[in-house]
Amino acid sequence: MRTGLAILPATTSVLQDPPSTLGARMQSLWPRVEPLLSQVTKPARYIGGELGARSPEHGCASLAWLLVYPDTYEIGLPNQGLQILYEILNERPDSVAERAYAPWVDMEAAMRRAGVPLFSLESTAAARDFDVMAFNLSAELVYTNVLNLIDLAGMPVRAERRGPDDPLVIAGGHCAFNPEPLADFVDCFVIGDGEEVVGEITDVLANLGADRAHASPPDDRTGSSHRGWAADRDGVLRSLSRIDGVYVPACYEAHPSGVVPRHDGVPDRVEKRTIGDLADWPYPKRQLVPLIEVVHDRLNVELFRGCTRGCRFCQAGMITRPARERPADQVRTMVGEGLRRTGYDEVALTSLSSADYSGIEGVVTSIIEDPACSGQVSVSLPSLRVDAFTVGISAQIQRVRRTGLTFAPEGGTWRMRQVINKLISEEDLYSAVDAAFSQGWRRIKLYFLIGLPTETDEDTLGIVCLAEQCVAIGLRYHKGVTVTASVGGFVPKPQTPFQWFGQNTIEELTRKIHLLRDASRGVRGLKVRWHDARATAVEGLLSRGDRRIGSVIEQVWRNGGTFQEWSEHFDVDLWRTALADHGGSFEDAVYRHRTEDEVLPWDHISAGLHRDFLWGEWLDALGAHGLPDCRWTPCYDCGACTGFGVEHVVASAVPPAGGSQGTGQDLASGGQVPVRFLPTAPSGADPAGRSEDRPVARAGEGRS
Amino acid sequence: MPVRFRFSKLGRIRFTSQRDVARMWERALRRADLPVAHTRGFSPRPRLSFGLALPTGCESLAEYVDVVLDPDRPPVPDEEVGGLAPVVSRLLPEGIEVDAVGLVDRGAVSLQQEVTSCTWTIWFRAVTHSALGELVASMLAREQVPIVRERKGTSVLDDLRPSVLDLALLSPAEAPGAPTTEPVAGLMAELATRPRGVRPGELVSGLVAMGAGGGPAQPPVLDRACRTQQWIECDGERREPLGGRPGAAGRAPYALERAS
Structure with missing residues (x-):
């Protein structure tokens, strides 16, 4: 036997040691997690260690948040909302935040076999040792994962059965605008922008903790030494319900006639939170750089929040109003510092319609001409408008790596696009496509929706006609081109003008998919892709469900239905059975048109939009009347600005040049618009005739 | 002339794949502002070659990467090459550490073949x-x-x-x-x-x-x-592919002397 092989260095064990910053109340589970990692796929999902990850110092005085994204690490890590809150909470002296993502099915099985609970990535601490578990809800099909993660943390999934040893379960994100399907499982929801609210929740819990720790001696056995407020969970929840933008389901009773407060002092209607100025929140300052490849694996900088386009199907556009631009200088700083810090060679300038950003040309030019980037940085603009201006910018920014171009006309005919208020003319689309092919692109992707209100087969087949035209344009420039039409089934969302619409059935969507498939067969250069119509139906069920849907979600979860947004795990029969067992049906819950006087399950949650505005928009949609962009035309008084005393914050009311800007309008001249201008107009914007820093008088003409 | 780095991969980071490590290096070298050469074409990539892939989950004291520098950019002076080890180490994630750097003859065959x-x-x-x-x-x-x-x-x-x-x-x-x-x-x-x-x-x-x-x-x-x-x-x-750790003759295992 040979000895003297001092080969494995002592550093190995040093690296395995749990972080020494963990307080006594938390223990690292790493020694129990590590042996599992050799049994699972992509084990690096569970090791943390990203650039930008914090080593939290848990003290008795600090409130411990576990921020949870209920999908895989690769999907959840890039989520900007979670990263923003992670930084804000870790910057506070009285709170710390760690992260967790849904373990993939193989890891979950290994954890359950070994009795390892859900743990945080930073210090491998058990989820149940945190004070708060806060879920990001970006998509409805993850709801069963939320239950699974609460269970994996070792807690009862139903909020009413959780006790003083259990963390508070909070949820926020776009899906919180109809919180009822998860109301039985979540202690409180945050509606709207979370930047300010997380601090206010921390304040409330910290004060309660201080009071109670003072009043009663700590009791190690119940864990109340670090969670002094937890013994009186109802009292805590009632205190939280007084924070603006916080909805505590336990404080409300759900009746067929609506969701109403149980107590005095609880608001009848919870209004969303809106941060007034994005410039005050330059986050993330230290974007996480993962060790493994994730979706959107690049630097992300948010150009603006909110959107004025008013596409009627778009929940994000409705609930994030008003539009609030980040000052161009701040964007440049965040991009420059972000690239230097992360080593990324790609930056995405994100928003709901990035080409609408007032200073877009100036910002893009300054990034690609920055000598520090040495010509190797590519810029991507997700959610692009459909016009030639957009293509021009794309040609500029994709000098380095030219990928495909994507446009989203959404509807196949002009009539359809008036219904949904996505006012892209055929000329807009064809000039954009022509510009793209002439400037060297050979692959173009088009996004469409089917199952839209008033849709006829002519509208559906219009998708193939448009796409065929695009192929024909491409063939003028190249021998081989590819146009991919990606077709999604429309799901009506709460807080939008289409919230009353009865969703197309699985059979109807499937019939339309077959129409498209048959019509596109044999067309050279055209590919049609579509989504599973059954998953669309379940998404509809969860989007507009009421509190009774909670039992359906629970049953599907208990029968093993997790990762339902993953096609290999989605199982419509689980949902059909659970729905039937609880006396429900897709016909009633999903396919039925709602009436004007019907109480909607989310009527007690307000995105600021007046109900009569939404109803008027619904009627206009049915009449195929478009509604011009409110950034460039007078205010329609939707309620989002006036209700909160905020305004659109933009550097210029005149859109960057080119075409109809997807509005169907003549935009040669600006107009009196209800916006507040940023203090300095960045280069590329046109401040002609407007004094800076002056709110423009609100023109009260109503609809033009 | 390519620069060859030897590095370790120890602890939790052993659960990352060879491709992951390649991306970590690309980002670290950009942050170090090293004039790395790029491939041509629509999708230019930095010219790095890693030799034999380390299976995910294994640790290593002896990983190598060859980095081709851009002849059109100011070269790294020979005497500064040695100083790159601590610079690059600091920019790599915990668990990956460079312990030797050297220049490789331009005509040398790839690590993979060698x-x-x-x-x-x-x-x-x-x-x-x-x-x-x-x-x-x-x-x-x-x-x-x-x-x-x-x-x-x-x-x-x-x-x-x-x-x-x-x-x-x-x-x-x-x-x-x-x-x-x-x-x-x-x-x-x-x-x-x-x-x-x-x-x-x-x-x-x-x-x-x-x-x-x-x-x-x-x-x-x-x-x-x-x-x-x-x-x-x-x-x-x-x-070994980098000097400074000469292997004695014969088939005996070799005690490791870490350069750093």
């Missing part, structure tokens, strides 16, 4: 020191060790034995990491890279097969594997 064998230390659970000794002796006595491995979805039968250049037991006292109540046994293995690189997992399969029928009641379970050296054998001489 390296002829690797030395590994491999630790097992569920097997005693003496039981592992029996399996090792049994394997070394065979002329053929057939193992089944998956290749592109189909199972193929391979002879492992010619690739096993050396096996030697390690003392349990040298086991890494936290003390464990389970029996721990380890060995040193030198595995050939030609005609193809043999993975530690395949050696374990071979050892398990040795035990089938009359061996230890429980098959050994791979706990930890660490690549400690990569070797270039040329005209009967062995050396």
